[in-house]
Amino acid sequence: MANYTGPKVKLSRRVGVPIADIPKHTAKRQLNPPGVHGFRGRRLRDYGVRLNEKQKLRYHYNVLEKQMANLVEEAGRMRGNTGEVLLQLLEQRLDNVLRRLGWARTIWQSRQIVAHGHVLVNGRKTDRPSFRVNSGDTITLKEKAQKNIRENLESLPGHEVPSWLSFDPSTLTAKVLATPTHDQVPFDVNMNLIIEFYR
Numbered sequence: 001m002a003n004y005t006g007p008k009v010k011l012s013r014r015v016g017v018p019i020a021d022i023p024k025h026t027a028k029r030q031l032n033p034p035g036v037h038g039f040r041g042r043r044l045r046d047y048g049v050r051l052n053e054k055q056k057l058r059y060h061y062n063v064l065e066k067q068m069a070n071l072v073e074e075a076g077r078m079r080g081n082t083g084e085v086l087l088q089l090l091e092q093r094l095d096n097v098l099r100r101l102g103w104a105r106t107i108w109q110s111r112q113i114v115a116h117g118h119v120l121v122n123g124r125k126t127d128r129p130s131f132r133v134n135s136g137d138t139i140t141l142k143e144k145a146q147k148n149i150r151e152n153l154e155s156l157p158g159h160e161v162p163s164w165l166s167f168d169p170s171t172l173t174a175k176v177l178a179t180p181t182h183d184q185v186p187f188d189v190n191m192n193l194i195i196e197f198y199r
Contacts, residue, residue, distance in 0.1 A: 003064070008108065011059045015052055017188075019059040020106045050197035057189050061090045062107045067130065072198045083191025084182045091180040094119065095129035097139065101167055101174050102159040103149045118145035139174040146172055162186075 004011070009025060012018050018025035044052065058068050075086035090096065095111040098119070104110030111129040113119060119126055120140045121133065133139070141149055149172060153159070161167045164178045182191075 003062075008106075015056045015059060017056055019056065021186075022105055050193045053190050053193040054197045057090070057187075057194060060107070060187050060189075061093065061096060062111060063090070063130075069198065072195070083195050086194070087182055087185055087191060088179055089132070091185060092132045092134070092176075093129065094121065094126060094131040094133055094139075097133055097165065097174075097176070100162055101139075101165060102153050102156045102161065103141075103172075105152055105156060109152075113145065113149075116145075118142050133176045135176055135178055137176045139176070141172050 008020065012020070012025045054068070058065070063071070071086055071089050072082075075082045075089060078085045091100075095107060095114050098104050098110035098113060099107050104113055114129045114131075115127055117125055117127045118141055120142065121131065122138055123140070125142075153169065162180065162184050164176070164180045164184055165174055166177055167174045
């Protein structure tokens, strides 16, 4: 399946917010618009504002446009606020859960860990980054990946695991305790504009 493999900081600069919580993306100079003097061009119209908001979400969770459209459609069929349900569906992706646990520094690294078959969900190998975890699921690692994960954890001092997940550092075992809520997501985005974009 097609996936963006170019420079990731370029994505942060394009949308004007850091899409990964690492110094390369959060540095102030990196958020200037592309170009010698950071020329922004014209002010965005309504469509451009909604498009930019949607791209922020896509880049943060590393999903393709088709996947995003399918998730919006699925969220619309489910009970509750469509924007909040969409955010829950994205947060429950396995690659995102590894990032929230601190097992990977970026979404791209966590995607690679999953795709290489290092992750077990309820004791079964799961190599699909888009796999959706549910309440009560247990996430563990294969033996050969544990050294790298411990190094990642050491490189993220002070990382806080969200309250909807529990994590035992001694055994590198995590458990999904509940469905994430809108206020537990550490990424600020206007979901109403995104839903309007797809209407």
